[in-house]
Amino acid sequence: MNTAFAQHKKLTGNHKLVCLSLAIFAASTLSGCRVERQPNYEWLPWLNPMMMFSSAAETNTVNTIFKNKLTNQVPPEGTIPRDFTPLHFTADDAGRTAAGEQLINPFEADDATLKRGKVVFETFCVPCHGTTGAGDGLVAKRGMPGFPIGAPENNAAKWPDGYLFHIVTYGRNVMPSYATQIKQEDRWKAILYLRTLQQSAKPAAKP
Ligand code: HEC
Incomplete structure (x- = not known):
């Protein structure tokens, strides 16, 4: 008796499952019945030119959207790009000292950071300062x-990161600014x- 009851329950369960899948199948098939050339009713058609059929303009092109007909617009005054921290230091000794005191390197010297740092250093700094920074x-x-x-005895090893950041950003004497590059x-x-180079360099022999 018990087993028959269990079997009945099982059947009912399966039956429900079959019905459900049929319903889903029917719904999905019917919802696909739409002739593309005769679209369904549009909701708020007067809004759609803006929401659904907006005319996308290619960059560096001329278009009729803006008054000056250029796709590339100058950003509104006072806006700054994402991930960009505006600097307010002067490009002189005072500005460098202030940057050394106020700026903190936002990165940790982990593998990924040093890997990227090496690429940047070897691309931009090595032509003058050399692979090991020996000049x-x-x-x-x-x-x-x-x-x-x-090297550890060089001034660059004694100055804080913010001070070096200022030199790379604003340049100093013959060294050009690398802010745009x-x-x-x-x-x-x-x-x-550069810090890893300074740490691994052997101090020069004392005279
Ligand atoms: C075109 C050559 C050149 C390139 C490229 C260059 N530098 Fe320099 N750098 C110099 C010169 C020249 C000086 C000395 C400037 C001076 O007399 O004030 C200098 C000075 C420095 C100083 C100060 C050293 C001190 O003891 O006063 C640091 C730090 C520095 N550079 C870091 C860098 C970093 C980091 C890069 C790469 C992002 C870089 N430099 C790329 C030429 C260069």
Whole structure:
């Protein structure tokens, strides 16, 4: 008796499942019955040119959307790009000192950061400062001062990250500014990589 009852229950369960799948199948099939060339009713048709059929303009093109007919618009005054921290330092000794005191490197010297820092350093700094920061890059060999920054006794090893960030951002004397070529986060990462060079360099023998 017990087993028969159990079997009955099981059947009912299966039956329900079959009905449900049939219903889902029917619903999904019927909902697909729509002739594309005769679209369904539109909800708020007067809004749709804006919401659904907006005319996308390609970048660097001329279009009729804006008054000056250019797709690339100048950002509204006072806006700043995402991930960009505006700096308010002056490009002189005072500004450098202030940056050294106020700015903190937002990155930790983990593997990923140092890996990126190495790429940035080797792309932008090595031509003058050399692979180890000894000031013996190719440009330095051809006459421009290369300035050693990669050894523990160099000034660069004693200054805080913010101070170096200021030098890379604003430049100093013959060293040009890298603000437009290296984005902020990469500048910080290059500095962390430079720190590893300074730590691994052997101090020069004392005279
Ligand atoms: C075009 C060559 C050149 C490149 C490229 C260059 N530098 Fe320099 N850098 C210099 C020169 C020259 C000086 C010395 C400037 C001066 O006399 O004030 C200097 C100075 C420095 C100093 C200060 C050193 C000190 O003891 O006063 C730091 C730190 C520094 N550079 C870091 C970097 C970093 C980091 C990069 C890469 C993002 C870089 N530099 C790329 C030429 C360069």
